[in-house]
Amino acid sequence: MKLLSRKATCNSHGQDSSYFLGWQEYEKNPYDEVRNPTGIIQMGLAESQLSFDLLESWLAENPDASGFTRNGESIFRELALFQDYHGLPAFKKALAEFMEEIRGNKVTFDPRNLVLTAGATSANETLAFCIAEPGEAFLLPTPYYPGFDRDLKWRTGVEIVPIQCTGSNGFRITESALEDAYQLARKQNLRVKGVLVTNPSNPLGTALSRRELNLLVSFISAKNIHLISDEIYSGTVFSSPSFVSVMEVLLERNLANTQVWNRVHLVYSLSKDLGLPGFRVGAIYSNDNTVVAAATKMSSFGLVSSQTQYLLSAMLADKKFTKHYIFENQVRLQKRHAMLVRGLKNAGISCLDSNAGLFCWVDMRHLLTSKSFDAEMELWKKIVYQVGLNISPGSSCHCAEPGWFRVCFANMLEETLDLAMQRIKDFVVSTATKSSNTGRSHHLSSKYSARKSLSKWVFRLSFHHDSENER
């Protein structure tokens, strides 16, 4: 008899994908300005390290939140015992108001409709469990965040059918792409239960347009299915057009309290907007009481630590602070974004026009030796091993076209980003020089890679590449 379950022995966790392999290589040889200046620079991690100083100064000014006290009195015991899956009321209220603020107060959120979860990872899985049976499907626009394969499919048995988006129109969602996906699912005998979008998009960094949102609402209305809008990056919109939540569109169309209203659910988290991924703060917002009730019970499997809820309830309730933080953080993101775009442009590389997120969707199609995913993998390996940058290949995001890469810009020091840009420039120059000079095969030997001790990395990396992948 097989000792383990099918889930334990299959690959649906998705962690053998290249998205994660790049991380593994980074971990074996991480860049450090002093200790490992030739190491791999991590640009595959959608994290923001830009605004911790703001959080730290708030903490310094608010000793109560930090130290398990309220008005100087210890509430340790109360917090240590608090495991109600309805969550700390003060925290949910503050979180709901924070979400409203990010949406320019154009929508209101009732804290009773918020369900706290262990990160957006858990929120998405929980919604999948609540909405779909094993074997049913969600439609997702491509390219999409690789973690969805694990979050939506692995333990739930639910399928994902792609809504193919292409570079020809900036990867926007079209009516025909939606319909094609729906039909594709039908052909595969998969019953579609909903559409899941990430808005702003990961990996594109673009906020969905009103047109796309209206299309989505009409589509799910006609098909009588759900819409999950993962708005985890909603606070990272740093330039116009400003963020429009699907909830806003529903209100505009007078759809409040209709059946469609009950089929739209939001996912949120503080991992990106506040830069606190370690604290595991996720949330589901739904207008459907059955979903709220079921998801609340399921949250038992991944509640948010009461210690963390308490800290954040104080922080988010400080409206002066949150207003200032959101604004300042966006200013810094915009600056970084501009730096990356400029640096890439300098190397003859363009990006998809974007106004949100912690990354850019970079067009390296012209650097491919052929228009294929094999060529994309080849290029990716060069960039990881020779150039020393961990970026994410489009194929890991299920992109329909080869040659696109997601490059993160907010998880490093400015100097490191500068260095990364320099390395890319050098790489592109040397590639161009080589192919124009000799027309040799696309395998670059380490001799031709950029200066500094690149060959040292190549040797080290190819030695490790053969060893067991152990995370």
Place this chain on the structure above:
Amino acid sequence: MEFSLKNEQQQLLSKMATNDGHGENSPYFDGWKAYDSDPYHPTRNPNGVIQMGLAENQLCFDLIEEWVLNNPEASICTAEGANKFMEVAIYQDYHGLPEFRNAVARFMEKVRGDRVKFDPNRIVMSGGATGAHETLAFCLADPEDAFLVPTPYYPGFDRDLRWRTGMQLLPIVCHSSNDFKVTKESMEAAYQKAQEANIRVKGFLLNNPSNPLGTVLDRETLIDIVTFINDKNIHLICDEIYSATVFSQPEFISISEIIEHDVQCNRDLIHLVYSLSKDLGFPGFRVGILYSYNDAVVSCARKMSSFGLVSTQTQHLIASMLSDEAFMDKIISTSSERLAARHGLFTRGLAQVGIGTLKSSAGLYFWMDLRRLLRESTFEAEMELWRIIIHEVKLNVSPGLSFHCSEPGWFRVCFANMDDESVRVALRRIHKFVLVQGKATEPTTPKSRCGSSKLQLSLSFRRLDERVMGSHMMSPHSPMASPLVRAT
């Protein structure tokens, strides 16, 4: 085929979202609702229901609060700890902070008297023990597969092991005649029954120390169990969540000791579940631990832990606290003393009015024998008696039926979640109840039923029942409106 609108609406959600698999609609939770709508308070509501259905450990918070005050660097938010804030706040590696894993492994060793070693690399985080159990079910079993579990057992297992996984739990029936011990015969019988029903048994779920019994398993039984699972090539999941709540003899023996010293077995079959919710009284912090001797399970469970990682803010605090070994030694021994004192206070108080309890040496509760107070030896009679205890005596205790006990008349009573004064009030109420019932006799004296008082009680029970059935609202007094949140 035409669907009514309601059918269509229901079809929009999964069966999981709309069925009863979460287990919260069982009448068991009426007790909680009664407490929530009328919670005891010494001054504000002295006639309210005393909560004795909540297995929480509140006895050592004074020591812990003092430690927290004296160790500000354990919090990343204080001036002393803030230099670690960013590093901790962005750390989302599902391996967990190394210092956290090391400290937890060391603490687990300490609780077992340093008789075994734990490898920090086998420590996997989970959303409480709740999350650990579900994760193990996902890793070890496919839908329709089954685990065997000795009765009586913690009601939450029904949700944790079965709800979203599609697994089954099959009982290994244990009896009071031998103090509810697991026997070779009962294990074999349960296994055979499954075979006959064509159900594939994938594992054996054990809770040691036991909830609700409060007993620790003896070495011989543990060896029998390990031998059994090894022979059948099925997994052993041992939930040792109460391992540091042992307050008297006999001592706790962990499964880790058995496989190390007493019997050879295939270690790929052995998995532990642990948490800090009971031993330290930190259920709010959601520190669940899965420890497996099987590399593939560690690997898979670790990937699944993404669905329920421990907040790094909490990992940091716990790492600091648990690595203060002198302090932890003090906590373990003080907790033990205080639990012993409480347990003794209650069991002696009950014995005074002829109420017996199962002899136990661990846990935050005891298993109370009210068989002789039953109108008849049925579960209906148990439920009747239970409703009287809730509504008349005003104590929320947990009926054996909810723990899948095979014999009516047993109740689990928690004692570590209240202060001393509440203990005295509770004992007074029990004494009064037993006296009124005319059943205050020595345990050896045969009792006769008092008809008229029974009638009186059942009338008042009906009146109160109506009031309670209507209250589904959150109590303004209690922040904890939902019963299944607390591990029962």
